Amino acid sequence: MVVKVYGPIKAACPQRVLSCLLEKDVDFQILHIDLDAGDHKKPDFLLHQPFGQVPAIEDGDFKLFESRAIIRYYASKYENRGPNLLGNTLEERALVDQWLEVEAHNFNDLVYNLVLQLVILPRMGKQGDSALALTCQQKLEKVFDIYEQRLSASAYLSGDSFTLADLSHQPGIRYLVEDAGMGHLVSQRKHVNAWWDTISNRPAWKKLMELASC
Amino acid sequence: MALKLYGAALSPCTSRVMTCLHEKEADFELVPVDLFAGEHKQLPFLAKNPFGQIPALEDGDLSLFESRAIAAYVAEKFKETGNDLIRHQSLKEAAEVKVWMEVESQQYHPAISPIIFQFFAAPLQGNAPDQAIIDENTEKLGKVLDVYEDKLGRTKYLAGDFYSLADLFHLSFTYYFMKTPCAHLINERPHVKAWWEDISSRPAFQKVASAMNFGEKGN
Numbered sequence: 001m002v003v004k005v006y007g008p009i010k011a012a013c014p015q016r017v018l019s020c021l022l023e024k025d026v027d028f029q030i031l032h033i034d035l036d037a038g039d040h041k042k043p044d045f046l047l048h049q050p051f052g053q054v055p056a057i058e059d060g061d062f063k064l065f066e067s068r069a070i071i072r073y074y075a076s077k078y079e080n081r082g083p084n085l086l087g088n089t090l091e092e093r094a095l096v097d098q099w100l101e102v103e104a105h106n107f108n109d110l111v112y113n114l115v116l117q118l119v120i121l122p123r124m125g126k127q128g129d130s131a132l133a134l135t136c137q138q139k140l141e142k143v144f145d146i147y148e149q150r151l152s153a154s155a156y157l158s159g160d161s162f163t164l165a166d167l168s169h170q171p172g173i174r175y176l177v178e179d180a181g182m183g184h185l186v187s188q189r190k191h192v193n194a195w196w197d198t199i200s201n202r203p204a205w206k207k208l209m210e211l212a213s214c
Numbered sequence: 215m216a217l218k219l220y221g222a223a224l225s226p227c228t229s230r231v232m233t234c235l236h237e238k239e240a241d242f243e244l245v246p247v248d249l250f251a252g253e254h255k256q257l258p259f260l261a262k263n264p265f266g267q268i269p270a271l272e273d274g275d276l277s278l279f280e281s282r283a284i285a286a287y288v289a290e291k292f293k294e295t296g297n298d299l300i301r302h303q304s305l306k307e308a309a310e311v312k313v314w315m316e317v318e319s320q321q322y323h324p325a326i327s328p329i330i331f332q333f334f335a336a337p338l339q340g341n342a343p344d345q346a347i348i349d350e351n352t353e354k355l356g357k358v359l360d361v362y363e364d365k366l367g368r369t370k371y372l373a374g375d376f377y378s379l380a381d382l383f384h385l386s387f388t389y390y391f392m393k394t395p396c397a398h399l400i401n402e403r404p405h406v407k408a409w410w411e412d413i414s415s416r417p418a419f420q421k422v423a424s425a426m427n428f429g430e431k432g433n
Contacts, residue, residue, distance in 0.1 A: 050361040051321055064309060066316035073309040091276045094287035101280035104319055106265055146264045 003028040006045070007054030008035060009212045012112075012171035013067040014055040018211075019167055020071040022204035023085065024078040036124075068100060071164055085164045095158040099165035102157075103172075106143055110136045111172040118180045137182065144185050144192055151191035155198075166199050174200070174209075217242040217288075220262060221269030222249055223425035226330070226386035227281040228269040233382055234285040236418035238296035282319060282383065289379050297418075299379040307374060314372040314380030325355035326387050333394045334428050352396050359399055359406055366405035371413075381413050389414065389423055 005028050007014030021028050033039045033054050041052045048056035049065040056065040064070050075085040087093040114136040117128035157165040176182040186196045219242050221228030235242050247253050247268050255266040262270035263279035270279045278284050289299040301307035328351045332343040372380045401407050
């Protein structure tokens with residue numbers, strides 16, 4: 001059965017889910033939600049996601065929202081298919097969780113605010129707050145320094161294999177590098193650069209980029 | 215060998231983990247980290263969490279940080295003892311728990327945390343609580359709680375009719391919130407209020423709450 005994914009293919013949080021579904025070779029159908037038209041705040045959509053955010057999924061009768069919960073579900077459901085995105089032992093899984101939390105709490109807000117000020121608001125014809133953007137950038141420099149240190153000790157964030165912890169970063173880093181002019185945050189750090197190069201060249205991610213460019 | 219948890223008894227993130235440890239009846243030792251002396255921003259603590267935040271856990275060779283990841287690890291490691299927090303026997307129930315764990319992390323926490331900061335932490339830095347920040351976040355939190363009110367009118371707890379890690383994750387920050395003038399946001403929503411009274415009266419949380427005295431005289 002095809003998984004229905006509600007959300008625009010170009011938005012970061014739906015991409016987090018789609019990258020995971022592609023890694024696990026799960027068939028999906030994207031039901032586009034027009035954020036500019038405010039579709040995500042309308043009553044129909046609120047039935048899928050009461051907080052009015054994308055994405056939400058429907059898998060037969062089963063419904064979920066929150067992109068990080070969705071990827072954990074599919075990584076678990078299809079544990080034995082495709083790459084192991086969760087880790088093998090309890091300890092490995094804990095490290096995957098740890099770096100997923102880092103993405104959610106130490107990384108995401110800074111990237112979100114930076115991209116909002118530098119990319120999204122200007123696209124909507126509004127003025128971004130460049131002081132806020134600068135503060136976010138400075139904090140991100142420190143976060144990436146920590147990632148550089150971590151990635152000098154292992155090829156991926158939680159260890160020697162690609163997991164949900166790395167996958168969760170893909171959409172945000174793409175925004176930084178390709179849309180926000182912040183590529184230097186990555187390219188000036190040897191290990192972060194190598195890591196981004198590797199994870200952005202995964203066939204599943206490249207396939208997603210191809211689908212998103214239509 | 216007992217687990218070592220590095221943190222502070224009055225810290226909500228440390229308390230999040232300790233509540234989970236008590237629910238699972240797991241032995242642990244709390245190793246105090248002196249926040250007021252900035253111990254968490256220096257070595258050796260930085261080796262345990264390079265982001266300089268408490269808590270951190272040591273279990274033999276395994277070193278972890280991020281309170282939600284630590285709690286999830288404890289709930290998984292000790293899944294056969296104490297109270298079932300993660301519904302590991304059912305993939306779908308486990309997924310529902312994860313949805314509402316994410317909701318706490320992505321919706322609830324960003325609204326409630328600045329309010330706690332303004333009332334409890336700002337005064338320590340010599341600042342009065344910033345009413346604009348409080349107002350902005352009580353408005354956000356109110357909308358989140360409207361969603362909770364609706365959900366808790368349909369299920370007894372957030373992920374279903376069973377208590378889970380998703381409910382537990384809300385305890386420590388909400389406990390401090392209830393000591394502020396904004397507590398009415400919880401009290402004026404009957405299902406949310408009933409849920410709060412239920413989950414905060416659990417013995418595992420009661421053990422931890424007694425030490426959560428940030429902002430009181432002498433602390």
